[in-house]
Amino acid sequence: MAGKSAKRLLRALAGDAMPTPPWWLMRQAGRYLPEYRALRARAGSFIEFCLSPALAAEATLQPVRRFGMDAAILFSDILLVAQALGQPLDYTDDGPRLAPLAPESGLRALRRDGIAALAPVYETVRLARAALPAEVALIGFAGAPWTVATYMVEGGASRDYHRVKGWAYRDPGGFAALMNLLVEATVAYLAEQIVAGVDAVQLFDSWAGVLPEAEFVRWVIQPTKEIALRLKRRFPAMPIIGFPRGAGVLYERYAAESGVDALGLDTTVSLAFARDRLQTKLPVQGNLDPVALFVGGRVLEEAVATIRDALGDGAFVFNLGHGVLPQTPPENIAALSRLLAQ
Amino acid sequence: MAGKSAKRLLRALAGDAMPTPPWWLMRQAGRYLPEYRALRARAGSFIEFCLSPALAAEATLQPVRRFGMDAAILFSDILLVAQALGQPLDYTDDGPRLAPLAPESGLRALRRDGIAALAPVYETVRLARAALPAEVALIGFAGAPWTVATYMVEGGASRDYHRVKGWAYRDPGGFAALMNLLVEATVAYLAEQIVAGVDAVQLFDSWAGVLPEAEFVRWVIQPTKEIALRLKRRFPAMPIIGFPRGAGVLYERYAAESGVDALGLDTTVSLAFARDRLQTKLPVQGNLDPVALFVGGRVLEEAVATIRDALGDGAFVFNLGHGVLPQTPPENIAALSRLLAQ
Numbered sequence: 001m002a003g004k005s006a007k008r009l010l011r012a013l014a015g016d017a018m019p020t021p022p023w024w025l026m027r028q029a030g031r032y033l034p035e036y037r038a039l040r041a042r043a044g045s046f047i048e049f050c051l052s053p054a055l056a057a058e059a060t061l062q063p064v065r066r067f068g069m070d071a072a073i074l075f076s077d078i079l080l081v082a083q084a085l086g087q088p089l090d091y092t093d094d095g096p097r098l099a100p101l102a103p104e105s106g107l108r109a110l111r112r113d114g115i116a117a118l119a120p121v122y123e124t125v126r127l128a129r130a131a132l133p134a135e136v137a138l139i140g141f142a143g144a145p146w147t148v149a150t151y152m153v154e155g156g157a158s159r160d161y162h163r164v165k166g167w168a169y170r171d172p173g174g175f176a177a178l179m180n181l182l183v184e185a186t187v188a189y190l191a192e193q194i195v196a197g198v199d200a201v202q203l204f205d206s207w208a209g210v211l212p213e214a215e216f217v218r219w220v221i222q223p224t225k226e227i228a229l230r231l232k233r234r235f236p237a238m239p240i241i242g243f244p245r246g247a248g249v250l251y252e253r254y255a256a257e258s259g260v261d262a263l264g265l266d267t268t269v270s271l272a273f274a275r276d277r278l279q280t281k282l283p284v285q286g287n288l289d290p291v292a293l294f295v296g297g298r299v300l301e302e303a304v305a306t307i308r309d310a311l312g313d314g315a316f317v318f319n320l321g322h323g324v325l326p327q328t329p330p331e332n333i334a335a336l337s338r339l340l341a342q
Numbered sequence: 343m344a345g346k347s348a349k350r351l352l353r354a355l356a357g358d359a360m361p362t363p364p365w366w367l368m369r370q371a372g373r374y375l376p377e378y379r380a381l382r383a384r385a386g387s388f389i390e391f392c393l394s395p396a397l398a399a400e401a402t403l404q405p406v407r408r409f410g411m412d413a414a415i416l417f418s419d420i421l422l423v424a425q426a427l428g429q430p431l432d433y434t435d436d437g438p439r440l441a442p443l444a445p446e447s448g449l450r451a452l453r454r455d456g457i458a459a460l461a462p463v464y465e466t467v468r469l470a471r472a473a474l475p476a477e478v479a480l481i482g483f484a485g486a487p488w489t490v491a492t493y494m495v496e497g498g499a500s501r502d503y504h505r506v507k508g509w510a511y512r513d514p515g516g517f518a519a520l521m522n523l524l525v526e527a528t529v530a531y532l533a534e535q536i537v538a539g540v541d542a543v544q545l546f547d548s549w550a551g552v553l554p555e556a557e558f559v560r561w562v563i564q565p566t567k568e569i570a571l572r573l574k575r576r577f578p579a580m581p582i583i584g585f586p587r588g589a590g591v592l593y594e595r596y597a598a599e600s601g602v603d604a605l606g607l608d609t610t611v612s613l614a615f616a617r618d619r620l621q622t623k624l625p626v627q628g629n630l631d632p633v634a635l636f637v638g639g640r641v642l643e644e645a646v647a648t649i650r651d652a653l654g655d656g657a658f659v660f661n662l663g664h665g666v667l668p669q670t671p672p673e674n675i676a677a678l679s680r681l682l683a684q
Contacts, residue, residue, distance in 0.1 A: 160632065160633070160664070160667055161633065162632075162633050162636055162667055162669060165631070165633040166633055166636060166637055169631075169633060169634060169637045169641045170637050170641060209588075209590075209610055210609075210610065211609075211610065212609055212610060212629075212631050212645075212663075213610075213612045213613065213614075214648070215631075216610075246551075246588070246590075246610075247590075247610075248588075248589075248590025248591060248610055248611070248612075249590060249591055249593075249611065249612045249615045250610070250612055251591075253612075267552075267553075267554055268551055268552065268553065268554060268555075268558075268588075268589075268590055268592070269590070269591065270555045270590075270591045270592055270595075271555065272555075273591045287554075289507070289511075289554050289557075290502065290504075291502070291503065291504050291507040291508055291511060292511060294504055294508060295508055295511045295512050299511045299512060303554075306556070321554075322502070325502055325504055327504060
């Protein structure tokens with residue numbers, strides 16, 4: 001077990017309460033940093049950038065170098081898996097665009113062994129791990145199957161999710177075939193990241209919050225449980241953080257049943273609920289509003305104090321409840337770093 | 343009090359448990375109906391359509407005529423208030439577009455008495471009420487201040503709400519001036535709808551689910567409470583339904599503190615939570631997934647049965663958890679009507 005690891009993140013994920021919380025920020029590598037924008041200009045498409053190990057490793061390291069987070073997170077994107085499975089992917093100003101997957105023919109056309117194409121990601125992990133100080137953890141990640149399936153079937157962000165939910169409701173057996181394929185791919189992908197050197201992994205289920213309870217259990221909790229079980233068989237000590245964004249009341253059921261080791265909380269999770277119903281089951285991570293970080297100053301100070309007061313006495317990793325906004329002034333993150341050290 | 347009203351909706355909102363639930367559907371008047379599309383073609387812009395009493399009243403009546411819901415809902419749009427206050431509004435394929443309101447100058451430029459421009463809406467209410475059978479309730483509505491402010495400040499739908507939250511966090515006093523103006527306008531607007539003949543009103547807080555708890559209390563619960571209090575002073579028996587979509591765990595606090603008479607539940611609200619923590623406080627309304635209605639058949643039957651099993655023994659109005667999808671086959675709504683009569 002992680003136990004008294006030198007890595008503060010791993011100690012919190014193993015259940016230790018710490019006097020000052022370990023911290024990192026979702027999307028801490030990104031456009032808000034001038035050095036990221038300079039780096040990004042050196043590659044063509046966003047996908048090429050993600051699949052260039054030297055550049056992606058440098059993007060992974062930049063925020064840690066500047067702000068001293070307790071963890072770096074692999075610079076990559078959850079939809080590389082969809083692309084590796086054979087679905088053409090493009091990034092526009094409005095977000096990712098894919099050719100929407102047709103239920104039967106689209107599923108048959110996917111390349112089950114496509115994950116091999118993600119070898120550059122594992123190289124990024126090796127480069128980043130080698131360059132990071134020993135006490136800084138490196139987090140690997142993947143999109144959870146429900147969220148990746150949502151993008152694959154809708155072809156991008158969606159207002160009502162009627163294609164993916166329509167398929168899942170109308171033909172749960174057929175949809176399960178896609179989900180099983182994604183479970184396989186996700187296990188293989190995360191296993192390779194672990195072999196390459198990550199210290200923990202996070203499953204991003206960004207669209208967990210659009211399903212009624214029965215479907216949440218079937219398409220969010222069950223695939224997560226399957227992934228956790230299979231990774232644990234091979235890597236029993238590897239911490240898995242689950243982030244079922246927007247799950248609301250269903251966070252409690254996810255905490256009890258999904259098999260993850262820690263829980264990423266979105267911004268809207270009430271702190272009393274988090275302390276009384278979630279942190280009693282698992283270490284929690286979160287959940288500063290990215291807008292409070294963007295605004296900074298006293299707003300940031302008060303929001304940080306409120307979260308630490310509620311969650312700081314238990315096993316806790318400080319983070320945002322959603323990704324860093326591109327408009328965030330970098331000095332606000334420096335201020336956050338000083339606040340968290342107090 | 344509503345007591346033994348002939349209107350089934352009002353009996354449920356007054357707390358009666360009914361053997362078959364009264365029902366209506368959010369966005370029941372709309373594009374999924376061929377007769378709506380024919381009617382819509384008779385006006386120019388969507389706003390002109392909303393402000394043409396004969397056309398808007400006919401749109402209000404169409405679904406009730408076809409499916410026999412227990413309530414009609416005024417055909418209108420929550421952003422007419424923003425337009426009446428002086429903010430130019432346009433509807434595009436991507437949703438509403440407004441010129442984003444600048445914090446100080448924009449606020450000063452708003453016409454506080456602009457609500458008078460909404461007189462055609464009250465005429466729509468009179469026409470629809472006169473044409474509806476006595477046992478069918480007519481529901482009026484407005485956007486809740488937080489949601490209307492969100493559109494006004496962001497200029498449309500938003501991914502991260504950084505403009506409106508940024509203002510609210512950075513300058514809560516200034517933002518409160520906008521919110522107070524919206525509370526005033528909403529009270530005036532709903533009072534006129536009530537005088538014109540609606541039997542109940544619903545406050546749509548579509549973006550309630552993007553705020554941390556303290557801000558949810560201040561910008562969602564408090565303005566709702568103020569509106570409810572002021573309407574109740576003048577119309578003590580008028581039922582007010584609150585719909586804080588996406589509020590998650592915070593639904594419980596909203597139920598206890600907002601002063602509304604009934605609670606609209608979104609699709610993701612767990613039925614056990616709704617029954618044990620919400621329906622014990624207030625009548626509830628909801629929460630069929632619009633995608634289950636779109637899919638129809640056994641999926642619809644099972645989803646309806648699950649909801650009625652959980653909530654049907656208490657005070658309950660059957661509805662969707664979000665609006666009818668434009669792709670919904672009308673025959674699925676006929677099937678729903680038959681299911682609910684059993």
